[in-house]
Amino acid sequence: MSKRDLRKVVILGTGGTIAGVGEPGLTTGYSSGSMDIDALIAGVPGLKDLAWLIGEQIANVNSDDITQDDWLRLTRRINELGKREDIAGFVVTHGTDTLEETAFFLNLTVKTRKPVVITGAMRPSTALSPDGPFNLYQAVALAASREAVGKGVLAVFSDAVYSARDVQKGSTFHVDAFSSDDFGCLGYIRDTVPYFYNAPVKRHTVNSEFDVEEISALPKVAISYFHVDADPETLRYQYMKSDGLIIAGAGNGEMSLLWDREMENLECFGKPIVITSRIHDGIVTLHRKVPSNVLSGDTLNPQKARILLMLALTKTADIAKIRRIFEIY
Numbered sequence: 001m002s003k004r005d006l007r008k009v010v011i012l013g014t015g016g017t018i019a020g021v022g023e024p025g026l027t028t029g030y031s032s033g034s035m036d037i038d039a040l041i042a043g044v045p046g047l048k049d050l051a052w053l054i055g056e057q058i059a060n061v062n063s064d065d066i067t068q069d070d071w072l073r074l075t076r077r078i079n080e081l082g083k084r085e086d087i088a089g090f091v092v093t094h095g096t097d098t099l100e101e102t103a104f105f106l107n108l109t110v111k112t113r114k115p116v117v118i119t120g121a122m123r124p125s126t127a128l129s130p131d132g133p134f135n136l137y138q139a140v141a142l143a144a145s146r147e148a149v150g151k152g153v154l155a156v157f158s159d160a161v162y163s164a165r166d167v168q169k170g171s172t173f174h175v176d177a178f179s180s181d182d183f184g185c186l187g188y189i190r191d192t193v194p195y196f197y198n199a200p201v202k203r204h205t206v207n208s209e210f211d212v213e214e215i216s217a218l219p220k221v222a223i224s225y226f227h228v229d230a231d232p233e234t235l236r237y238q239y240m241k242s243d244g245l246i247i248a249g250a251g252n253g254e255m256s257l258l259w260d261r262e263m264e265n266l267e268c269f270g271k272p273i274v275i276t277s278r279i280h281d282g283i284v285t286l287h288r289k290v291p292s293n294v295l296s297g298d299t300l301n302p303q304k305a306r307i308l309l310m311l312a313l314t315k316t317a318d319i320a321k322i323r324r325i326f327e328i329y
């Protein structure tokens with residue numbers, strides 16, 4: 001295929017282990033976000049034969065240092081470039097630690113049906129057998145494909161394609177670190193060919209009501225993690241400091257009588273409390289009686305529920321409306 005016939009894909013670099021550099025051969029003790037996006041692209045054999053590539057550096061950090069400013073910049077850049085007819089799709093390179101959060105934020109805020117594919121690596125570029133080049137290769141192939149259009153933001157990792165809503169990091173070091181647990185992946189990618197078997201049914205991208213074009217700061221939402229002997233004071237402290245709170249409860253979103261009682265004490269303030277589970281699989285169904293400002297985070301993990309609550313709070317403070325948002329996204 002001549003270069004003129006290739007589809008155009010924009011690769012937005014944010015750093016992470018995929019851009020990590022360390023001692024030759026080693027998989028630990030490296031610096032995340034060290035290599036720039038053009039060097040990353042140049043280091044993958046055959047990548048330039050898949051698409052006409054444009055690299056852009058949005059950030060170059062360990063993904064634990066990603067901020068909402070990076071999210072807003074990413075969304076706005078994708079929305080801006082997405083309007084251009086000559087661009088077929090997008091790849092975002094990202095550290096794996098918070099990849100699922102950025103993926104879900106983009107899934108709820110980008111306004112394009114064009115493929116947006118996020119990927120990363122568990123091993124730095126200087127490791128003996130780095131996984132980044134292969135993941136980037138597959139991500140570009142997917143972003144240039146027609147099969148990925150309209151499927152929301154996708155994550156590609158180790159031959160599998162995941163929905164941004166459900167993908168989670170599940171290992172601190174295995175190369176095959178991502179999964180969507182009960183929901184499974186949406187499909188596979190073998191070399192450059194995508195095979196889809198599922199599609200997301202929850203609302204995303206062009207059908208999402210969230211618009212962050214004019215927003216400079218997102219509402220403040222904290223996460224309180226329940227454990228044996230958890231101090232109810234920490235719950236109160238985090239709630240009072242925030243516009244809304246996520247609780248990572250035990251099991252089906254449960255917690256001690258002390259925490260239940262503290263939630264009742266906080267009802268008078270009316271700010272939302274969303275109950276999720278510290279278990280990464282399953283749904284939280286609130287069958288017990290809870291205060292009027294308390295709702296379920298559905299199947300979202302605490303960090304994803306936090307993103308949805310922040311975005312919900314940009315639209316409304318009405319608990320019934322926030323409850324509806326948690327049902328449909």
Ligand code: ASP
Binds near residue numbers: 015033061
């Ligand atoms: N700490 C790294 C990061 O998230 C881990 C990785 O990318 O795999 O940037």
